[in-house]
């Protein structure tokens with residue numbers, strides 16, 4: 001840990017986002033250095049032996065650690081208020097690492113049924129083959145989580161707000177249920193980032209990130225991270241150094257610079273989203289808006305308590321079906337038609353035919369993903385320009 005890190009309680013998030021974790025080399029570079037090296041040399045055979053055994057701290061091989069990656073890890077740990085952070089190659093590898101570091105054949109997970117699509121596939125197909133099973137329960141119903149617990153349950157896994165319907169899971173309530181039975185709680189904090197929500201302060205044991213989204217914020221690289229107390233992240237690190245899905249130094253460097261503007265971006269994108277959501281809610285061609293910052297959201301009170309604002313993701317149903325929804329998408333000249341989110345560029349997606357296209361129509365209907373539903377991940381463009389872009393398609397309905 002750097003000397004700065006030890007005093008991070010003295011600093012605000014925007015300061016930590018810019019200053020935490022930086023270690024300067026002998027050259028005194030102002031910006032964070034990018035160490036593109038896969039391995040590290042030792043002064044002697046004796047030092048090599050000590051580094052390999054762990055008797056002496058230091059870098060050995062980039063699958064284990066790299067100084068640029070370490071800087072990113074310390075900066076994100078500071079923002080999440082975590083003792084430690086371990087970076088991974090992607091958000092999915094962070095989730096995989098949490099599960100394989102802490103669970104084994106025969107263990108059981110309780111997870112929300114509104115998880116990111118690849119996480120659902122990972123739990124229900126790939127991990128199921130290793131004998132780790134998952135029960136999916138409604139995001140918003142703590143009693144259902146309690147009822148799904150079995151003697152072999154080891155992990156609660158949740159993501160809040162959910163994608164695309166922005167349902168809120170009550171992190172404190174679910175943590176209390178889990179901890180009463182000695183169950184770990186991991187929260188995917190991708191949508192809010194530590195700027196809007198700090199799950200560890202609400203009792204969660206681990207936070208996972210897809211750094212690909214808001215932490216980069218400019219759609220450039222893949223990355224992920226696991227944050228939490230060292231006694232839990234150490235097991236994640238052991239898995240990663242052996243299994244290999246570590247973050248590349250280059251991506252860590254891009255992400256370090258991304259973190260510097262995280263607070264400005266997330267707050268501005270969230271303010272834009274709030275404006276857009278209110279405009280959509282009043283629009284005659286829109287049937288319903290899903291946004292945690294609107295008083296019409298079923299869990300508005302909980303969202304107010306748990307998050308600093310509504311976030312940058314807005315979902316809405318047009319009055320109509322797939323045809324009308326696609327019409328809105330196809331008439332966008334500014335909004336990017338892509339499922340990515342967290343970017344400075346606003347994106348639009350039709351969940352029923354993309355992110356949720358592989359599940360059965362019945363399962364989709366049960367999850368509330370209608371054919372008229374669209375999801376927007378709001379960026380930093382002027383709200384009036386975004387409105388004009390959406391209006392072109394909405395006017396045709």
Ligand SMILES: *Cc1c(COP(=O)(O)O)cnc(C)c1O
Pocket residue numbers: 090091092093116118119159163188190191209210211212213222223224
């Ligand atoms: C994108 C995403 C992931 C997966 O992250 P990758 O970096 O694409 O592997 C996990 N969870 C959520 C909520 C996401 O949006």
